[in-house]
Amino acid sequence: MKNEPRIPRSSQDLKASLVEQVLLLMAYCDKFDQGVIAFAKPIAGTLRTLLHHHGNSKSVLAQLSLRSGRYFTVTPPVDPKNLIGHCNLLSIRVDASGVTYVPQFDLPMGGKSRIPFPEWWTLPVAMSQDRKTLSRMDIVTAVADMDGGSHIDPSLTPIYESFRSGRFLGWMAMIDEKEGLPVASPQYSCLRVISHELLLSLEKYAPWSFSKPYVYPGRSN
Numbered sequence: 761m762k763n764e765p766r767i768p769r770s771s772q773d774l775k776a777s778l779v780e781q782v783l784l785l786m787a788y789c790d791k792f793d794q795g796v797i798a799f800a801k802p803i804a805g806t807l808r809t810l811l812h813h814h815g816n817s818k819s820v821l822a823q824l825s826l827r828s829g830r831y832f833t834v835t836p837p838v839d840p841k842n843l844i845g846h847c848n849l850l851s852i853r854v855d856a857s858g859v860t861y862v863p864q865f866d867l868p869m870g871g872k873s874r875i876p877f878p879e880w881w882t883l884p885v886a887m888s889q890d891r892k893t894l895s896r897m898d899i900v901t902a903v904a905d906m907d908g909g910s911h912i913d914p915s916l917t918p919i920y921e922s923f924r925s926g927r928f929l930g931w932m933a934m935i936d937e938k939e940g941l942p943v944a945s946p947q948y949s950c951l952r953v954i955s956h957e958l959l960l961s962l963e964k965y966a967p968w969s970f971s972k973p974y975v976y977p978g979r980s981n
Contacts (some may be wrong), residue, residue, distance in 0.1 A: 804909030829872035
């Protein structure tokens, strides 16, 4: 019932919820790393549950006072002087199967680069040639709310449609030494990197939330 009084969760219950969400996030990331790209969508839904705090939507990390501190980042801020569309969360891989985006896992400065959470969540991480920008929050909520993470909308915002089609970044595949189509779907590898940064940050601020170690490409058990 809408007007029925709510019973607050205990701190122990909230912590157990975070342990569960971290376990789910790592499982989705592991599947993504194995090449099952569709798992980027539940990654987006879990990131939204953990991070997005707006109106009646109360994030798990905010309820546990963990949306603070300095979060790990793999990338410097976007460069407004760069006249080419760019997103430093990503790298490009070219192989026999074609041209694809891949996540950027390496941390700069010996793995010690961290920024305050509000900046990490809201500052631009991608910029188009015409100076439009997207933040981690923009990418997470777009996939979660519109594109299958938690909901599938009948339409997409123009900026997100441009981003997922590849036109936003404008990185082009070469076919027979001729310019081909834009390289599409950067959002999936972006989500993997955002989850990577979050998990590294939670290892620092909430190590108790891991029921098993976080393993990713480049880090062994």
